[in-house]
Amino acid sequence: MSVTDLSTDFLLESAPPAHALVNVSFTLREGEVLGLxxxxxxxxxxxxxxxxxxxPANGRITSGTVNFMGxxxxxxxxxxxxxxxxxxxxxxxxxAMNALNPVQRVGDQIAEAIxxxxxxxxxxxxxxxxxxxxxxxxxxxxxxxxxPHQYSGGMRxxxxxxxxxxxNPQIIIADEPTTALDVMVxxxxxxxxxxxxxxxxxxxLFVTHDLGVVAEMCDTVLVMYGGVTVEYASVDTIYxxxxxxxxxxxxxxxxxxxxxxxxxxxxxxxPPRLNALPPGCRFAPRCPAVFDRCHTEQPxxxxxxxxxxxxxxxxxxx
Amino acid sequence: MSSIVExxxxxxxxxxxxxxxxxxxxxxxxxxxxVSFTVERGEVLAVxxxxxxxxxxxxxxxxxLERPTSGVIQINGQNIATLKGKEIQVVRRxxxxxxxxxxxSLNPIMTIADIVAEPLxxxxxxxxxxxxxxxxxRALEDAGLxxxxxxxxxxxxxxxxxxxxxxxxxxxxxxxxxxxxADEPVSMLDVSIRAEILNLLLELRQMRGISxxxxxxxxxxxxxxxxxxxxxxxxxxxxxxxxxQVLQQPHHPYTRALLSVVPVPNPRQRRERVILQGETPNPINLPPGCRFHPRCPVAQPRCQETDPMLQPVAAAHEAACLLLSSG
Numbered sequence: 236m237s238v239t240d241l242s243t244d245f246l247l248e249s250a251p252p253a254h255a256l257v258n259v260s261f262t263l264r265e266g267e268v269l270g271l272x273x274x275x276x277x278x279x280x281x282x283x284x285x286x287x288x289x290x291p292a293n294g295r296i297t298s299g300t301v302n303f304m305g306x307x308x309x310x311x312x313x314x315x316x317x318x319x320x321x322x323x324x325x326x327x328x329x330x331a332m333n334a335l336n337p338v339q340r341v342g343d344q345i346a347e348a349i350x351x352x353x354x355x356x357x358x359x360x361x362x363x364x365x366x367x368x369x370x371x372x373x374x375x376x377x378x379x380x381x382x383p384h385q386y387s388g389g390m391r392x393x394x395x396x397x398x399x400x401x402x403n404p405q406i407i408i409a410d411e412p413t414t415a416l417d418v419m420v421x422x423x424x425x426x427x428x429x430x431x432x433x434x435x436x437x438x439x440l441f442v443t444h445d446l447g448v449v450a451e452m453c454d455t456v457l458v459m460y461g462g463v464t465v466e467y468a469s470v471d472t473i474y475x476x477x478x479x480x481x482x483x484x485x486x487x488x489x490x491x492x493x494x495x496x497x498x499x500x501x502x503x504x505x506p507p508r509l510n511a512l513p514p515g516c517r518f519a520p521r522c523p524a525v526f527d528r529c530h531t532e533q534p535x536x537x538x539x540x541x542x543x544x545x546x547x548x549x550x551x552x553x
Numbered sequence: 554m555s556s557i558v559e560x561x562x563x564x565x566x567x568x569x570x571x572x573x574x575x576x577x578x579x580x581x582x583x584x585x586x587x588v589s590f591t592v593e594r595g596e597v598l599a600v601x602x603x604x605x606x607x608x609x610x611x612x613x614x615x616x617x618l619e620r621p622t623s624g625v626i627q628i629n630g631q632n633i634a635t636l637k638g639k640e641i642q643v644v645r646r647x648x649x650x651x652x653x654x655x656x657x658s659l660n661p662i663m664t665i666a667d668i669v670a671e672p673l674x675x676x677x678x679x680x681x682x683x684x685x686x687x688x689x690x691r692a693l694e695d696a697g698l699x700x701x702x703x704x705x706x707x708x709x710x711x712x713x714x715x716x717x718x719x720x721x722x723x724x725x726x727x728x729x730x731x732x733x734x735a736d737e738p739v740s741m742l743d744v745s746i747r748a749e750i751l752n753l754l755l756e757l758r759q760m761r762g763i764s765x766x767x768x769x770x771x772x773x774x775x776x777x778x779x780x781x782x783x784x785x786x787x788x789x790x791x792x793x794x795x796x797x798q799v800l801q802q803p804h805h806p807y808t809r810a811l812l813s814v815v816p817v818p819n820p821r822q823r824r825e826r827v828i829l830q831g832e833t834p835n836p837i838n839l840p841p842g843c844r845f846h847p848r849c850p851v852a853q854p855r856c857q858e859t860d861p862m863l864q865p866v867a868a869a870h871e872a873a874c875l876l877l878s879s880g
Contacts, residue, residue, distance in 0.1 A: 274743040274745060275714070387832050388604075418772065419811065419832075422814035423828055426828055444744055445816065447815065448816045451816045471821065474820055475820075484745065486818060488747065489744055490777060491817060492772065492776065492812065492817060493819070499747075
């Protein structure tokens with residue numbers, strides 16, 4: 236999947252539209268895990284919903300292309316797009332607790348996902364597929380007839396993953412899939428996703444604010460702030476040669492068990508609200524390296540070196 | 554000087570509904586089972602564990618919101634388990650709690666000033682409006698909301714997540730407590746502002762000599778704030794000791810496994826991860842012997858029989874594992 240200059244606005248009553256997403260570009264290769272990192276309001280949810288074309292009624296994609304399987308997803312009709320979801324691109328949500336139907340058996344919910352999307356129809360084959368999926372995510376066959384409340388948080392997340400895999404998609408968009416889980420369960424789920432990636436050749440767009448998880452899971456990282464791409468590079472570059480001050484500050488603010496005595500840094504201020512963005516660089520009000528130009532002019536995305544992009548006036552000067 | 558908190562052989566069992574007509578045996582959830590520890594004045598103790606390990610019940614019991622089944626909780630030398638009505642109110646004034654979610658723990662239709670002043674009213678601590686105003690201002694400014702006048706007349710929704718958590722902290726500070734119990738105080742906040750709140754807690758400890766019990770599942774941050782770490786598993790303390798020692802030389806296999814799966818924000822650092830399979834067992838039917846043995850990567854036959862007690866492994870550092878005694 237290749238995304239170019241994707242922008243999304245939210246239309247607001249009695250206010251000019253909020254530019255929630257501005258000119259975001261990236262490529263997701265087969266078998267790649269791309270980490271989409273940012274704090275609340277950075278536009279990562281908007282990006283995800285734009286890709287799936289599931290924006291709320293007041294959301295408008297204003298520019299860009301999403302090339303996938305030789306076509307632009309943004310040009311597809313609603314039916315063709317509906318066909319794309321689940322069969323080719325599926326999502327795993329954060330709230331595994333709330334995304335399952337509480338009064339339907341887990342196995343039946345997975346079967347429904349298969350039948351609803353016309354992947355398979357014959358009853359016997361559907362049953363076989365459900366068994367296969369449960370096995371794939373490590374849920375014992377005896378738990379197929381149980382209800383979501385009989386599952387723990389980790390098991391529910393596994394069920395969600397099984398459901399996302401129901402129609403054998405190429406791309407999984409995982410929205411904070413482990414945020415609400417304990418570290419041990421988180422480790423289990425991450426291990427599962429990694430195994431699935433290898434076995435099924437899945438590409439994963441991994442949306443998270445947890446830089447530790449990104450370091451362990453991802454091949455490439457896209458850091459977002461206030462709706463724009465701040466930095467985009469391989470995972471090794473992001474952690475060992477970050478160019479954008481926001482990326483650097485974010486890394487310093489993230490606790491690292493391997494150096495527990497260092498003082499934890501914070502970034503003063505708070506992320507901008509999308510309806511009150513600063514005129515220049517969106518990070519300028521909190522940036523430690525800010526200078527005059529940052530307050531008036533938005534920096535473009537510059538290529539630092541092959542496969543490494545950053546949007547900062549300082550990078551441009553180098 | 555004596556410790557501010559002294560917990561000895563604390564147990565908290567919750568009865569569970571009986572299975573059926575013929576199931577006469579009463580069952581219990583062993584939320585806290587024979588836990589002893591102290592918190593010194595001005596100390597930050599982190600209580601770490603996964604969900605269901607009993608850490609939240611521990612917080613509620615320390616607050617006097619749950620009565621212990623047995624054991625003693627002394628706060629400032631008074632056993633809160635035996636206190637009644639008014640007396641417990643007096644002790645509780647010195648123990649305040651900070652909750653996890655700053656978005657839901659503030660009343661959306663009250664101004665910041667009213668929210669922070671409310672504990673003063675509940676405890677009937679101030680004589681007049683002016684004194685109340687002064688204490689509210691002091692609490693807000695100590696919580697880092699300066700100048701307080703800019704915030705007092707606003708509503709929670711006008712504040713950012715970090716500011717809201719500061720309001721929650723101000724609401725606890727206004728009673729001038731000696732002990733703060735912080736239940737996952739930063740887990741709902743953005744990464745860039747977590748450190749601010751943790752540093753604020755450390756400042757309060759410095760400025761006011763407040764002791765802090767921090768309940769958390771986030772091992773990543775505890776090293777920055779805690780003096781000591783206590784690790785809980787299924788209602789038991791399995792390890793307790795100085796923070797750095799526990800993080801760098803964990804003795805209990807559970808602590809080791811927990812630490813090994815904390816994601817490290819550096820792709821060049823790959824460690825051997827010990828991923829425990831399955832989940833924490835149900836605290837109703839506890840496994841016999843060491844309660845960690847069904848998931849323990851180094852369990853031996855005798856672990857199924859003997860329930861290990863905490864024993865010293867280094868200075869001020871204890872762990873409960875049978876394998877430690879055999880050297």
